Amino acid sequence: MIAAITTNSWWLIILAWVITGVVLAWYAVATIRRGRRLSRQVPPESRRWL
């Protein structure tokens, strides 16, 4: 029963991976872009990373 369902549901497997990839990529890009924008406004001595 399970095997029968999964054989015909590759699109659901792909969908799960695509959603994960897109969400993580979107969040990463949004965070980095926001960091770049803020870095331009903050004095250099306040943005020193290890």
Place this chain on the structure above:
Amino acid sequence: MTESVPAPPAVGPTSTSSRGTRVLGAVCLVGLAVTGLYAFVVTGPDVRLGNSVRIMYVHVPTVTAAYCLMIANAGFSIYTLWKKSTFADLAAHACAEVGVVMLGLTLVVGAIWGRMTWGAFWVWDARLTTTALLFLMYVGYLAVRGLPAPPRVRATRSAIVGIAAACLIPVVHKSVEWWASLHQNETVLGKVNPNIEGNQYFTLMLSMVVFALVAVWLTIHRFRVLWLTEQLDEVGVDAAIDERRAEHTGVEVGR
């Protein structure tokens, strides 16, 4: 004789990246590619779950990363209450936000797995319901952080909410044992029969390590964004104080 050239003025980084995060980011990208290769090419379908086992290589790592981030949030929250540390407060915020993203993905990907295995995207099962509740508690935590309040008050309020929310994690984890549940038992610790092994086990472990690294990378960047925001707020407050002082001095000179 050469004239010594003065060193250029020190300039801070123009983004939240550093050498360490760039290396970590590259490792994450390679790791994700290798995980995808193992999940779709190297490993075969499971004897019981069929091809839906390939969703487990995303579902289990995201929930594990979310748990770890939420426990880290609780740790930083305790430290915030104890030491009144801004660093810990911002770290707690970063952990919670990335944790919410990871747990949100767990719920969505889990729903897809449920559709394939149980025939429904959602059932009011103990594991699913408690996980949804945990997700909502951390959304609430982020909402509390967004409420207008002085930084110290905001830090205290959110730390209390963070610690309270973390108390639900053991309940979520044990829900499959405490209540009759459709959700399968612990996969990694060998409570599923037959046990996961071979390439499937390796792929699951690999994906857990890779997603943990992705979570760390995201949390570092998010922490730095929060740090910059905090610095910007301080610069704004300082500028406002200077402006007020200048106005005051101007009035006195005018007299």
